[in-house]
Amino acid sequence: MALDPKKHADWEIAQDSEKSMKTIYEVAEEFGLTKEELLPQGHYIGKIDYRKVLERLKDKPNGKYVDVTAITPTPLGEGKSTSTMGLVQGLGKRGKRVSAAIRQPSGGPTMNIKGSAAGGGLAQCIPLTPFSLGFTGDINAIMNAHNLAMVALTSRMQHERNYTDEQLDRLTKMRRLDVDPTNVEMGWVIDYCCQSLRNIVIGMDGVNGKRDGFMMRSKFGIAVSSEVMGILSVATSLKDMRERMGKIVVAYDKKGNPVTTEDLEVAGAMTAWMVDALNPNLMQTLEGQPVVVHAGPFANIAIGQSSIIADQVGLKLADYHVTESGFGADIGFEKFWNLKCRYSGLVPDAAVVVATIRALKCHGGAPVPVPGKAMPKEYSEESVEWVEKGCANLIHHIRNVRKAGISPVVCLNAFVSDTKAECDKVRELVEAEGAKFAISEHWEKGGDGALDLADVVIEACEEPTNFKFLYDLDMPVKERIELIATEVYGADGVDFSADASAALSRIQADPELAKLGLCMVKTHLSLSDNPALKGVPTGWRLQIREVLTYGGAGFIVPVAGTISLMPGTGSNPSFRRVDVDVDTGKVQGIF
Amino acid sequence: MALDPKKHADWEIAQDSEKSMKTIYEVAEEFGLTKEELLPQGHYIGKIDYRKVLERLKDKPNGKYVDVTAITPTPLGEGKSTSTMGLVQGLGKRGKRVSAAIRQPSGGPTMNIKGSAAGGGLAQCIPLTPFSLGFTGDINAIMNAHNLAMVALTSRMQHERNYTDEQLDRLTKMRRLDVDPTNVEMGWVIDYCCQSLRNIVIGMDGVNGKRDGFMMRSKFGIAVSSEVMGILSVATSLKDMRERMGKIVVAYDKKGNPVTTEDLEVAGAMTAWMVDALNPNLMQTLEGQPVVVHAGPFANIAIGQSSIIADQVGLKLADYHVTESGFGADIGFEKFWNLKCRYSGLVPDAAVVVATIRALKCHGGAPVPVPGKAMPKEYSEESVEWVEKGCANLIHHIRNVRKAGISPVVCLNAFVSDTKAECDKVRELVEAEGAKFAISEHWEKGGDGALDLADVVIEACEEPTNFKFLYDLDMPVKERIELIATEVYGADGVDFSADASAALSRIQADPELAKLGLCMVKTHLSLSDNPALKGVPTGWRLQIREVLTYGGAGFIVPVAGTISLMPGTGSNPSFRRVDVDVDTGKVQGIF
Known part of the structure; x- marks a missing residue:
């Protein structure tokens, strides 16, 4: 019996569950890996020899492919990883062969503010500590x-x-x-x-x-x-x-x-460092389903997707494979849609948009919560009005998902402070928009709390899709940036700095570079490039400061607003609260 | 049958042997580890849960403890790791239960000039690639x-x-x-x-x-x-x-x-990063003996010893445990002797001093070889005179080992270009000094080539030792630096910069800091602080530029001459020659 998430921290729940978790040998066998295909890293995590798997199963049809995205989050995050774990646990409870693909957390947030990205409550992946601290390297x-x-x-x-x-x-x-x-x-x-x-x-x-x-x-x-x-x-x-x-x-x-x-003359040696890293990693949910972990977070300043290889492996081994894109649908899902799916050739069957009453209130006008500080009291008081107003942001993301030709499923990630009236209002507005909807209580109840969500996702996967990219690679890079800004972010247009314009001219003049995909760098805290603007900002223009060339990854990288590729550590960082129990070797305070 | 080292590069030999190497499960079982104590990292390397091992075997007496050190090396290195592997393979051939402890290589030399530190020829540890590229992290x-x-x-x-x-x-x-x-x-x-x-x-x-x-x-x-x-x-x-x-x-x-x-408020989180790293790593020699890998190289700018925990584990599991100290006996052995053994309480039974005809010629006056460039022709021509003159350096190191109360064993690491007359001269001078001596052909013949060395080491381990430290921690830090400089390096005295003197005054005034051990930072390419001076330099004074405080490690760190804690990458670095076979995933060109 798992610990009560209302009384225990995530890391306490994780460590308690780890006492009875499956060995990685069991997880791998149930997932359908051969002994040779599992490269154990200790007894509870492993790497997957993806080449052997994909070669062995090359003629097997893929399972259903579900992406998890979200509304524009508050700085606290809205539980996208938690909902991914919850959905996988819920599908597991429904007897489906299922796997998740999530991204390895970065030491930056783990030691700063936001914490790790292993989910929370009764919807987590374990073992938590190695996952959060360097993992398999x-x-x-x-x-x-x-x-x-x-x-x-x-x-x-x-x-x-x-x-x-x-x-x-x-x-x-x-x-x-x-x-x-x-x-x-x-x-x-x-x-x-x-x-x-x-x-x-x-x-x-x-x-x-x-x-x-x-x-x-x-x-x-x-x-x-x-x-x-x-x-x-x-x-x-x-x-x-x-x-x-x-x-x-x-x-x-x-x-x-x-x-x-x-x-x-350094590319060969750089690749040598990466040979093992190309093998995706394996761990498990609190309820024992396989979780593939590969590539990294930060869809605001990077592609921020779980890897193509992780998804290829999951789709071969599971009937439902749930992958994750970082932050809101403007950021992570846009890159999943126009960048990752383009390079993988894979077509999603459904997309889950995670929302919380907390984030909806924030978009509706409640004070923005600050990590590491007490939550403003507005979040513990019912306010259907704020929630209703905030739904504009959610609906914007629903429409973005629709532009990709996929039907969106809204998952309201339930908090104990949510009221029935608030939740009913969200359901009403989402259904009026024609999208599917489920309230999911995985945080409190694990897979049992996510059965509705699982059912709605199963239903969505049976519907026909009409997947299409927002832009063609033949379109000039500048026009594509403008298209994303206006169609996906809701800007009136784009202003380019002198440096950015010069870089774009140089890129457009090179036939090879001009055909690369776009990996936008923009704050995740607003649909706009200004993190302070909540809801659906109007009457603004996207400011492109510089344009980088990632010729190897195959991305042109326009950088918007004042965002930096190096975040800062705040004045109350979480490393202050991390320590080790020297008798057991257990790490405390990672969340 | 292993490949011929005269015709194949080290990495080719390693990869060929890896085709038939034992799994890590077999290595661990033969070493005497239980299944729980081995934490596999893939099928061919592992980590050792040292706490379980040391707890289970706490009443078992330790095996014999042998340290491998060397004369002042040329910039090419004189095969200390190779000789460590050779000795272990030779002891294995004599039917002894044996283990080695070596240090994880640094990406610096691996990608720069000197290459990895896995040994060479038919005396190596495998698998080479993961060892050289990040290993277990x-x-x-x-x-x-x-x-x-x-x-x-x-x-x-x-x-x-x-x-x-x-x-x-x-x-x-x-x-x-x-x-x-x-x-x-x-x-x-x-x-x-x-x-x-x-x-x-x-x-x-x-x-x-x-x-x-x-x-x-x-x-x-x-x-x-x-x-x-x-x-x-x-x-x-x-x-x-x-x-x-x-x-x-x-x-x-x-x-x-x-x-x-x-x-x-960051020490707990720092420790959290290190919990897994405290478990030593396990791999194997080309002939299947267990090799424990733990801590790092660079005894010139660091302690440069395999870890105390690695040695504790090896001493419990093997009858002969061979550990390694970096560079010459002035550098690595001095720290093994006065720093590591002081903190571990372990007492060595013998110390092997590795020498090569190449290094002896260099100390005798032949042009200093430069990594990445052709060897000067003097090294392929017989010169008993240079060898004889160069033996002064070897004898200085033999006497240093004697000062610790241990009887030294000189291992002449044989090269195909060595002549009988040259080798005979070394034997004559070493035996005149009263030290044991063996020519070892492990590079060419593996364990079969190291039987003489193994026999001499077994003999040395049976002799009584009278281990004693060079200095007591009650002696003022400044006097201890002077003692090492004069007694171990052969300096006339020590000059301290103003910064160094100020730091020493501050340290001496703090009763806790004044009792810490000394971890000297000095070039490994000379007994002096000037890398250009070969043989046994006389008439010089050690220049101490600064004195650092490693309060956690427990070292006062005096920095001599112009040495930097950050080495430089040369004009012909080895990363140029590293690449990956994309069909097999094998890394080529690591040496």
């Missing part, structure tokens, strides 16, 4: 692969400065790349929220003088925003990954030509 | 734990600048630490040789203004030089690790008082 591998490119770049710049062309050729058989130090697009990565490393100067002289590097401006981003994470998310094979790894644009030379990882 | 965990302290420090400095005392207390219940930005002793870490990050400026303003961090000078070191690696090396339990983790001195406040990780 995929993000670390990304960090090492990514930073190796920067080691290659910066040491090369030093040596090119210190040696003549003749010396370079004689000593190392290297040609001069002649990198423009004012035009280095790539930065370093670290998997924390670390504002102090956003803008830095590197290569300053020390006791070693000319051998202390090359002085220039540089920057760090959070590891999950790395282009290498993008590559892990969309790669369909090791061969595909190796090719992508060589196309990363690190910098430009003094003539303006791109300098890639292949030019730096 | 211990160094990544160290990197994450370490950098979290810097995230905590730098975000705290920003928030303390931006908020009043009253706001800090109200918002976060935090007191002002008032860190002096000009007196931050800790830097960040990354596991590469990366000179461009040695001296940096962080926290520069960007689009987020006051929320873009705190501007100050900062620095990166290589991850294996992290104090957290020092803690992993000497910790004897999770409780011990947790206590040490809170004593790391990150910076000083404006009154000069230390600011620790505990003050930053």
Whole structure:
């Protein structure tokens, strides 16, 4: 019997359930993996040799494919992972063969504010601690692969400065790349929220003088925003990954030509770091269903999807495979729809839009909750009016999902403070919009609380779909950005900075780059690029500050507003509350 | 039948042998581990639940304890890991229950010049690729734990600048630490040789203004030089690790008082990252003996020892446990002797000093070989004279080992270019010094080539030892530095910079710090602090540039000469030659 979520923290529930969880050998066997296909990592988590699975089951038809997205969340998150776990547990209770694909959490939020992303209450995946703390090392591998490119770049710049062309050729058989130090697009990565490393100067002289590097401006981003994470998310094979790894644009030379990882002769070694990371990871829900974990979060500053390979594996092994896209449907689902599905060729059967009364109230006018601080009292008092007003945001997301040709299922992720009148109002408005609806109590009751949701999703999967992309890759990149801004975000138009315009001209002039997909970077806290604007903002224009080229992942990355690829750590970070029980080795305070 | 090392690269031999290697389940069972004590990481490597092992075998007497050290190496390394593997394979051939403890390689050398540290020829540990590329994640965990302290420090400095005392207390219940930005002793870490990050400026303003961090000078070191690696090396339990983790001195406040990780409320979370890393790793030699891998290399800029826990486990399970100390006996063995054995309470039975004709020639006057470039022709021509002259360095190290009260065994790690006359001369001089001697051909012949070495080591282990430390912890720190410099390095004395003298005064005034051990940082390429001086330099004084406090690891760290805690990547780095076979997933070019 699981602990009561009204009385216990998520990590306490997880650790209690871990006492009786299945071994990874059992989970894998029930999932349909052979012994060879499971690569155990201890007795409770494992990696999946995806190549063997996909080869063995290549003729088996895929199961149903369900994506979980959400309304525009509050800074607390609205329980998308929790609802993913709840849905999977509910489908399990209905006797379906089911799997989830979720993303490995980043050390940034885990140690800062939002916490891990393992779900909550009685809808979680376990074991929680290894999941939250480095897991099987995929993000670390990304960090090492990514930073190796920067080691290659910066040491090369030093040596090119210190040696003549003749010396370079004689000593190392290297040609001069002649990198423009004012035009280095790539930065370093670290998997924390670390504002102090956003803008830095590197290569300053020390006791070693000319051998202390090359002085220039540089920057760090959070590891999950790395282009290498993008590559892990969309790669369909090791061969595909190796090719992508060589196309990363690190910098430009003094003539303006791109300098890639292949030019730096580092793409092979970067791929070497990533061979094991290409195997998805396996764990289980609190009720024992298989959970595949692969790639990373942050659909605001990255693609933020569970990987294509994870979904391919789940679709072969399960009758229902539930995958996750980060944040609201404007952010995560838009990328699932136009970027990930385009590269995978997979077509979803249904999309679940998670909403909470909390978020609806926030969009309707209640004070915005602040992580780490007490909830404003407005959230414990009934207000049908705020909820009704806030539903405009939810309906905007429902319509976005419809534009992809899929019928949306709204999951109201129930809180104990919700009132019947509030919930009835949401049901009324959602059904008026023609969308399916279920209240789901998985947080409090696990799979038993998600039976309605499971039934509605099963129903939705039987309906015909008419999946279509929002844009064609032949459309000019600038027009595509404008299309997303107006059609998906609800902007009046787009303003581009001088830097962004210059980058777009350069990209459009290159036939290969002009055909890449778009990976928008925008705040997840508003449909607009201003996190303070709730509901459905009108009368605004999207501000594009810069446009990055992720030539390997295959994304053009327009950056909107003031969002940074390196989040900051707040004044009351969660690492303060994390510790270890030295007698048992159990980690406390991760949530 | 293994491939011929004269015709094949190390990684080709490793991959060929991996086709028929034992599973980790077999290795663990033969080693005497229970199924529960092995935490498999895939089918060929594992982690060891050391707590269960040490608890189960607490009453079993320890096996024999052998340390492998070396003469002052050339920049190519003299095959210390190779000889460790060879000795273990030789002892195995003699029917002994044997284990090795080696250190996880750093991504720095692997991707730069020296390559991995898995041995070579027919004396290696396998599987090579995961070992060389992140392995089970211990160094990544160290990197994450370490950098979290810097995230905590730098975000705290920003928030303390931006908020009043009253706001800090109200918002976060935090007191002002008032860190002096000009007196931050800790830097960040990354596991590469990366000179461009040695001296940096962080926290520069960007689009987020006051929320873009705190501007100050900062620095990166290589991850294996992290104090957290020092803690992993000497910790004897999770409780011990947790206590040490809170004593790391990150910076000083404006009154000069230390600011620790505990003050930053981050020590618990740092420890959480390290719980799994405290379990040593298991792999196998080419001939199937167990190899325990734990902690990191670089005895020049770190402690550079395999961990105390790894040795405790090996000593309980094997009759002969062979551990490794980095570089020459002045560097690695001195720390094994005065630092690691002091903290472990373990007493070695023998120490093997590895030498090569190559290194002896170099110390005798032949041109110093340069990694990545062709060997000077002097190394393929017989020169008994150079070898004889170079033996002065070897004899210096033999005498250092004797000062610890252990009888040294010289292992001449044979190369195909060695001549009989050269080898005979070494034997003559070593035996005249009263030390044991064996020529070992493990590189060419595996365990069969190391039988003589094994026999001599078995003999040495039967002799009585009179183990004693060079210094007592009651001796003032400054005098201890002078003692090591004169007695172990052969200096005439020590000169301290103004910064170093100030730090020593501060340390000596603190009764707790004054009792810590010494972890010297000095080039490994010379007995002196000048890497260019070969043989046994005389008439020189050790220059101490700065003195760091590793309050958690329990080391005072004097830094000699111009050595940096962040090595540099050369002009012909090995990542250029690393790639992946995309059909098999095999990594090529790691050596």
